[in-house]
Amino acid sequence: MRDRRVLIDTDAFIGWMVETDAHHPAALKAFAFVRQQRLEPMTIQPVIGEGLTLLSRRQGQAQARQFMQLVLALPAIAIDDTLHQDTLALFAEQRRKGTSYVDMANVAVMHRLDIPLILSFDKVYTRDFGLDNLSRVSESPPARTQESSM
Template sequence: MVMPNPVAARWVLVDTGPLYAYLDRKDPDHPKAVTGFVGYRAESRPLYVTNYILAEAHALVLNRLGYFASRSFLQAALEDFNVVRATAVDELRAWEIVKGRVDRPFTYCDAVTVAVMERLGIPLAFSFDTRLRELG
């Protein structure tokens, strides 16, 4: 059972989609990403990413926007976001989530995100992924 964390009630876990869309002005979700980040910053909400999301977003930026964009992204992300490392318990919980989603497959990265949110009591994910919103 996850205990409520009153401190984490203001935290936002940021998914890969908004991170990438914010950087790529050609991405159809770019305006939503900008609006979301501006809004969360205006509300002084702490923004978190998992080490899995950071790795996934870095790979996406590297493959689509190139080395220099990926390097700048990683430097900014490490400075601007709170990075939460997934634990072994999170990874086991993620495996349970993946095994249990036969009807609608879930990526391991997304399952780790859900597990971390459960563990820390983070109520909100900034994500464009409908599957993540189903569990979160």
């Protein structure tokens, strides 16, 4: 059986929860795919903090608390000292303006824990790190395989 873990990034959560977000339709489709394929969504603790902050600022505390309740049901990977150092090293290697610590933490976690997929609308994961991004299901659904039809 293949690895079914998928790391969820902040923008995917925001897109899923905020109807006026540009990624809302694609996020709904991607989360439906996660559910239908029985993938195992997880996130990292910095994504939770970033999501809470963004939702509180943009939508208010009520929606931030709703997000907190939803995300508490998922495994949340802590950034220990080793992952923090890996994240800082990745961050230092980047040359693009606007590099995100949280994005680099996602990359470090995916590498360290061999997580095969991320759900994000940021291009950095595929463009700069060659990671498989589940957000592509919103562009064109992946071909059904024998395994995914079970």
